[in-house]
Amino acid sequence: MTSFGVQVEGVRKSLGGREVLHGVSFALESGKTGAIVGPSGSGKSTLLNVISGLLEADDGRVSIDGSVVGERANGVARVNVPPSQRNVGYVFQDYLLFPHMTVFENVAYGLRARHASDSTVRERVAASLEKVGLRELRDKKPPQISGGQMQRVALARAIVLEPKLLLLDEPLSALDRSTRESLRVELRRTFDELATTAVYVTHDLDEAFFLGQSVGILHSGELSFFESKSDMLGRMSRPTAEFLGFNLVRARLLGVNGSGAVLHIEGWDPVTVPLVYESAHRVGQDVVVAVPPESVKVSPEASGQGVRARIEELYEFKDSVQLVVGYGASRLVCQVPNLEFRQLSLKRGDPVKLALESALLLSDSN
Amino acid sequence: MTQSQTGPRDWAAVLYWGCLTALLLFIIIPVASIFFEIPGASVVSEATNSSTISAIRISLVTSTASLFVTMALGIPTARFLSRREIRGKGVIDTFLDLPIVLPPAVAGLALLLAFAPHSLIGKFLLHYGLILPGNIVAVVIAETFVAMPFFVRSARTAFEEINPKLEMAASVLSPSKFFSFRKVVLPLASRGLVAGCILAWGRAMGEFGATLLFAGNLPGITQTMPLAIYLDLEVNIYQASFVSAILIVISFAVIASTRWVAGRR
Secondary structure: EEEEEEEEEEEEEEEEOOOEEEEEEEEEEEOOEEEEOOOOOOOOHHHHHHOOOOOOEEEEEEEEEEEEEEEEEEEEEEEOOOOHOEEEEOOOOOOOOOOOOHHHHHHHHHHOOOOHHHHHHHHHHHHHHHHOOHHHHHOHHHHHHHHHHHHHHHHHHHOOOOOOEEEEOOOOOOOOOHHHHHHHHHHHHHHHHHOOEEEEEEHHHHHHHHHHHHHEEOOOOOEEEEEEHHHHHHHHOHHHHHHHOOEEEEEEEEEEEEEEEEEEEEOOOOOOEEHHHOOOOOOOEEEEEEEOHHEEEEEEEEOOOOOOEEEEEEEEEEOEEEEEEOOOEEEEEEEEEEEHHHHHHOOOOEEEEEEEOEEEEEEOOO | HHHHHHHHHHHHHHHHHHHHHHHHHHHHHHHHHHHHOOOOOOOOOOOOOOOHHHHHHHHHHHHHHHHHHHHHHHHHHHHHHHHHHOOOOHHHHHHHHHHHHHHHHHHHHHHHHHHOOOOOHHHHHHHHOOOOOOOHHHHHHHHHHHHHHHHHHHHHHHHHHHHHHHHHHHHHOOOOOHHHHHHHHHHHHHHHHHHHHHHHHHHHOOHHHHHHOOOOOOOOOOOOOHHHHHHHHHHHHHHHHHHHHHHHHHHHHHHHHHHHHHHHH
């Protein structure tokens, strides 16, 4: 039987007369990291506050490591364990370090509140600071250290109590890009070392995929799914595909073979897409496929193969170029690595040929 | 060109320095006048005068006791009002601020009518053998009555300025609300609390009207330094000046030391 590090069932929460969470449910296996991604105002922080006990759900149940820590049904609270007794470590978006205490005292705070002996405090704080690589800053106060260092102190303060569940609320969002990228790697390594169940919320899709073993998308208080990354790709739904920025293309299912589903898209050569799960679709049925922008192959009209199209829009980024190409009445978004695009010598308005390298059959395509 | 740009700035600097100097002189000249009034030869005799010593003792004891009462009642009140939205908060605020604007004579009369032996509370106290007017406890009550609002206002602002999310973080880490209050809230509010203490203590030390009406001016029992100065003025201006000078020195020392302590945090 699977043991869940955290389980959230039908959680509803209203703030200021507006329902922020609409019956959110998910379960995360013990020791795994789950990342929930969503835009600002989607209810991410509220969800973590409900799990931690800082907010009480209006309805629903929260269990940590198999024990129910919060339950409310029909307006009646059945269980409501206080935050400090839920055994959670919480890293807040703006760190919330105590500005008048040193780094050491910040990390020691939870232990001292639990009347740990001085020797235990010294040992465990030193070990936590060691884990986040900040031992030498123990006597500094928060205003004297950088944002990245504050984030690591906040993590040390959260893990020093050896929590059963770690909650992280966009801990990297206030940092500059390079610090964010290096800390992302450190966080991943820390999660692997600790093997603690962790729920990480962010608005950054890349961060969610990098840090989470399971990923969920929270939009306007609704969790559209929460599953492992491989399951997510295999059981891609329309809202997920839209959120991930995939192109949605109508097609007809020609057949299923060992490599996946063979599809006919109007104007294209037949495409085979992988099927991780058994498809419920029948041969001959119309379906919708999701095509990642980087799977749309663009080549100059003269040399390429595929369907004829024209570059309608062109946007340059640091690593890649995003093209919006039109064919017939349809449009596709393509992403081409910067260097590759330079070799193609294409510009806005140029005719091109398009081909699909891979695509996913939507589970809810009709 | 340069002159026309720097000209107005120079005028502003002159204005600022002028106002500051005028204000400082406005305080320093009267204060210094008191020190100049004391003849050098009389310092020893005035310092050993038993009524002077007694007035200093009563002032220090009552103002300190009043400060403790003010803090004991004021800190929880200020904390409560800083974080809770309650019905009728505006009315509560008005009542709490009332002693600031109330003339001290009115405050004294109000306390007298409320606590005198014939009043409801007075009768109850009399049952236990306590008559407040003419008692040192009445001095503490009068001083607390007028000083409390200054502390509550300052403390409340200090509590309101603390990021509530810090308290949220503390509540995840600590099972004891009192521990979080002691280790996080109080230290973060300390500057405001110290400022409130200075204001309240200073107001209590200088309290005159309410104490005179409610507690009376009994040497050795309820006579504080301001009351002693008032009485001495009619018979011995030197002694009044001497007591005043002591009051100034004590006030200056307390303000300077508390500012120094607050600045070190």
